Amino acid sequence: MDIYYIERKTGKKIKEIVAGDKFLKWIYDTDMGNAILDTFVKKKIFSSIYGKFQDTVFSKKKIADFVEKLSIDMSEAEIENIDEYKNFNDFFARKLKNEARPIDMEKNHLTSPADGRVLAYENIHKDQVIQVKGSFYTLEEFFHDKNMAQIYHNGVCIVIRLCPADYHRFHFPDSGVPYEAKNIKGMYYSVNPIALQRIAKVYCQNKRAITIFESDNFGEIVFAEVGATCVGSIIQTYTPKVHVHKGEEKGYFKFGGSTVVLFLKEGQLKVDEDILKNTQKGIETKVNMGERIGKKL
Known part of the structure; x- marks a missing residue:
């Protein structure tokens, strides 16, 4: 494949x-x-x-x-x-020069939190979020929280898959206040499309960290990092409950390709059309950290 x-x-x-x-x-x-x-x-x-x-x-x-x-x-x-x-x-986990990843600072633009390959879904159903075509998971399974699942029903899901070749630090997509990450124990399946096609509910089975981020311009965002095979650790470098600027570092992955997933509430974001069209065709869009991926509704 x-x-x-x-x-x-x-x-x-x-x-x-x-x-x-x-x-x-x-x-x-x-x-x-x-x-x-x-x-x-x-x-x-x-x-x-x-x-x-x-x-x-x-x-x-x-x-x-x-x-x-x-x-x-x-x-x-x-x-x-x-x-x-x-x-x-x-x-x-190397750091990049600031000029290598310019940040789109327009307040009505949501930026990619990481380098990677993006799939995005609007109006998601809490009981049928797409992993890959024909494979689904529920928000309750992902969050381990029934109330959170209801809150993000009909919202937006953005999946950024990081390959081993990518820059592996992740950053805040807007300014705001992040809270402490909740760590959920799990397995270490690969997040490569080869594995996603064959293993059901990988994002819900794998180890992950879930952070509530009260963004300044897009309301409450769930910022989740999903571990994978050979990912030594998910390292958080931010300070909880302290206001951050857009583009500020949140943390990094040690060795292994992995995934960042964002969830936004209904009525907050319109994902960029090229990303949506490619997603509908079942193909990812390569973006860099700091690039616009959507606009405020």
Whole structure:
């Protein structure tokens, strides 16, 4: 299964370079792979062990091949020389130069909280939110909260999937006040489309962190980070109950592709038309952190 996305700046359809694609296809498409997935790979111990290795000095030797294979532009990074990183996770969670990700500061524009591939849905039904075509989950399952599910019924859901090649820090899409993240324990399935097609309710099964964000211009937003296979940790770097500016860092993922999901209440946001049209066709739109993804209604 090849994965394609739309490069927003050019409108071109691009084939995604998938890190570890052979392993993913084997683990999700074969009987033996499925058995190992269920007994080991989806569980915390596998991702914890793998994640801890990325914190060791021995993991440094992976950086050069990773940069070359995934065509990562190191000129955007604060530290361009890969030899200066202490280990792979230090490189993976690298900070970028401010000018590499300009923030759309128009107050009526919601910006992408992360680099990634976006799917967006308006007027979502609390009992049938789309994971991928033909696969659904409920808001109550995602939030572990029946009242919250009702609040976001008919609202907007924006899913930003981060690939291993992407910048892995996430930021606030508006100014406002974030509250303390609620951590929900779970599994560590991949969030790659290969896995999303085969495993039901991945976002509800995986480990995740859910933050209520009282934004200044779009009302209450749920800002959720979803863990995945080989994600060592979801690190929050913000201070709860302290007002933040749009584009300010919220946190970062250690090694592994993962996902940020935003939920907005009904009547707050009109998602940009190109993102909606691509979503309706079942294809993601590649955006950068700080780009506009919708307008205030």
